[in-house]
Amino acid sequence: MYRCEYCEGTVQPLTLKREAFKHRDGFVILEDVTIGVCDTCGNRYYCADISSCGSCCCNWSETLSKN
Numbered sequence: 606m607y608r609c610e611y612c613e614g615t616v617q618p619l620t621l622k623r624e625a626f627k628h629r630d631g632f633v634i635l636e637d638v639t640i641g642v643c644d645t646c647g648n649r650y651y652c653a654d655i656s657s658c659g660s661c662c663c664n665w666s667e668t669l670s671k672n
């Protein structure tokens with residue numbers, strides 16, 4: 606757990622069974638991936654646990670927060 610970049614909230618781990626992320630090259634589907642979610646503002650940190658995110662090598666959290 607760590608402090609949210611955008612507010613005073615705490616980022617909590619959340620394991621997703623299956624999640625499709627929109628990526629610049631298309632959609633990427635991740636299974637059983639652990640991400641971080643702020644318990645106050647809800648901002649998601651997709652690189653919270655890179656070890657379970659096989660192809661994560663870019664700033665998804667940055668990209669997605671601009672949506």
Ligand SMILES: [Zn+2]
Pocket residue numbers: 609610611612613614615643644645646647648
């Ligand atoms: Zn936050």
